[in-house]
Amino acid sequence: MSEGVSASGERSVAAGGDIGWVHTGDRVTALPTEALGPVVCPPGLVNVPRKAAHFVGRGEEGELLDREVETVVISGLGGVGKSSLAARWALRQAADRNPVWWITAESRADVDAGLAGLAAAMQPALIDVLPQEALRERALQWLSAHDGWLLVLDNVTDPGDVEGLLARTGGRGRVVVTSRTTDAWYGIGRVLTLPVLPAADAVELFTRVATHAGPRDTSGAERLCETLGQLPLAVEIAAAYCGRTATPPLDYLAELGRTGGPGNAEEAVARTLRVTLDRLAASDPYAGAILRLLAWFAPDRIPALLLPPMPGMRQALGELAAHSMVTLHEDGSVSVHRLVQAVARRPDPEDPHREPGLIAQARLVAEIALGHAVPLDSVDPANWETWRGLMPHVEAYLRYADPAGDGKALLVTLSVAGAYLSLSGLPEVAIGLYERALSGSERLLGPDDPFTLGVHGALSECLAASGRPEEAVERAADVVRSMTQVLGAEHKHTLLARGSLAQAHWQAGLIDEAVALQEGVLVDMVRVLGMRRRETLVMLVEVAGMYVAAHRLREAVEVCAYATAELWTLLGEDDLDTLSARINLAGLYVNAGLTDRALADYRDLLPVCVRVLGEHHPHTLLVAEALAEASE
Known part of the structure; x- marks a missing residue:
């Protein structure tokens, strides 16, 4: 079996041999x-x-x-x-x-x-x-x-x-x-x-929508549909307006102000939106602002969490829905056609509903709404369902918004969203968010601000987890230097940053340098934080992994065994750090040829992992596979 051992991150350890990686965390939730x-x-x-x-x-x-x-x-x-x-x-x-x-x-x-x-x-x-x-x-x-x-x-x-x-x-x-x-x-x-609708079908769609609530004058519908390029979305918006206001198609055509050729989808929708919003502006002043806000999110199921609790919100949404501009769902969420969103986001100085200042204001409101909606604790599983509902809208906003205009309200959103993606096993995606957060933080807060330094550290860990160790080493070293200057050499975050730097060296193949760095951090952590601290004991397990890579297997077993026993006493057997350390120790026993000891540990670990994590958790599968392999 291989002697390689690896780990990365502030809270991570590694399993010896071919067993694989195990990552620690602060919370463990038992599966029902x-x-x-x-x-x-x-x-x-x-x-x-x-x-x-x-x-x-x-x-x-x-x-x-x-x-x-x-x-x-x-x-x-x-x-x-x-x-x-x-x-x-x-x-x-x-x-x-x-x-x-x-x-x-x-x-x-x-x-x-x-x-x-x-x-x-x-x-x-x-x-x-x-x-x-x-x-x-x-x-x-x-x-x-x-x-x-x-x-x-x-x-x-x-x-x-x-x-x-x-x-x-x-x-x-x-x-x-x-x-x-x-x-x-x-x-x-x-x-x-899929082509645009044939002329007859476009007229039928117009007629169905316009007469949905009762008889309406539909003479001239053919000309109106032709002007709108027989595009179903534009036809439906125009028909909803005509039905709602009892406006004949020829009068609506006159309100459009100018004609457009078929196939120009965005212009057709822009013309119909302007006519509808002109009318709504007189009766509902919030409708246009809400539509511009919704334009910055993903089109489907925009949750109520992202809607500001302003007076008249539901009434305005009802008006927009009545005019076929949004769809309301029973759970309070809202959907908008993506082409309607694209038009509502695009500034147009000639359109009073899309003046550049109004578009910029809507973007700012969307940014603030995201900041209020995202859970600040990305680790707590109780927040994961909320995160899954919000992430499409975070990502949509980031696609639509120019990074040069990012404000302070977005920085925390980017940071906690990056942490959620990293915890979800998507470090490559998290890197993009951290890089954008870093650019905004350096511009708005300065390169030495503690928040900026924290984003640097998180980005370094994601780079390492994404197979980019050389970049991780360079960035981690910069973080250590900056944190030492800003926070002091003995601050806990500085010490943990030094541990991340050691891990980055290991992943880059610089084993001797990694061991020296990790041992130096451990000495300072014991002196500053104490031996019986979670952070110190986890770092002991990490250094045990490095000892294997440095062909110091006996020391690796001794150090890991000590740290595992202390973690068990301090945190209990159900804590994820304890389980991770026990898995690593069993792997070290395999590498040391202590097969019976490893088998006994794996047999003890498997029911605990199933009970605490569930049979499909990666740690449980890793233990089951290692047990089967060690039994051969």
Whole structure:
């Protein structure tokens, strides 16, 4: 077996041999008994937004979806009805397929969050227990082993974001993708290009929406639909206005002020939005401001947490919904078509509802709303469900907003979101957030501010966890120098930063330097913090791992055994630091040839890991695999 041992991060240790890595943490949540068995999908599990109350046409496209057995990619202009077609067809499949699950898939992070949501829906007891990465993996394992399911991946911008999912689940169920991208799908799925509505269908859609609440004058609907390019989204917004205000189509056409050619989707929607907001401005002053705020978040299921508790909020949302500009859900969340959002975010000095100052103000309100909504404690599993609901909106805001305009309110949001992603096993994604937080913090607070230094340290750990040790070493060294100057050499955070620097050296292959750095930190930690402190004992376990890499196996076993016994006494056997140290110690026994001792420890550890972490937790699987290997 290999003698390599590794660890990274302020709170991490490593297992010896080929056993793998184990990471420590401050909290452990026991899995409920009903969550310990195999994943079972409950009957009738359906998660599909009802995209269109008034749906017309698309018969040929629906028949193609019925016939096709491979992945189908529905492509076309924004606002042409791709999602509406996919949602309508998916709901028709619910009687024959289970689950039928919708995932907003604008980024790889969105896909991961959607899969985690599927796993949580299958086993609700895990919602506040497992991090996103573990839930995502459970969903993928289930999908790859079962038939008869349907996934809809909505608004994929990069086919690479879903290739891994399709490769693991291909052939077992059905997948439908919507995307504005028409190329790059060769070998992935059949492309179904969706055109604008035929003239007759566009008029039928207009008529259904406009007369929904009662008879209306629809003469001239053909000319109005033609002016709007027969784009379903623009037609529906115009029809909702005409129905709500009893405005004949020809009068509405005059209000548009200018005509536009077919195919210019964003301009068609911009014209209809302006007419609607002109009317609403007189009766509801909040409607325009709320729409501009919603434009900075992800389009689907914007939670009530992100809506400021201002007077008239619900009334304004009701007006926007009545004019087909937003969709209200029973849980208080709101959805907005992404093309409506794109128009509402785009400054236009000629449009009184999209003046640059109003757009900038809406961005600031969105930034503050995110800061109020995100949980400050990313480690506590009780907050993970909230995080899973908020992350798509954090990521959407970061895509839409220019980093040069980031304010102080965003810095904490970026930091705690990065911590959540790192804890969820997504350090590569967390790096982007930390880098943006660092840029803003250096600009707004200064390079030596303690917050800036803390972001540097978190970024260093993510770099190391992402396989970029050389960069981690350089950054960790800078953090130690700065923290020493700002906080002092004996501050706890400075000492922990020195430990991270030692870990970065180990990952870069600089074993002797890593051992020297870690031993030096330990001496100071014992002197400043004391021996029987969690931080000191965890660092002892880390140095034991380094001793193995330095061919000092006997010392490694002695140090790890001492630290493990002290952690058990200090924290108890259910603490994650104790469990991690015990796993590492068993691995060291294997490396030292003490197979019987290792077997006994693994046998003792397995039921504890199952009871405390659950049978699917990575630590539990690691122990089970090591026990099987050591028993051979």
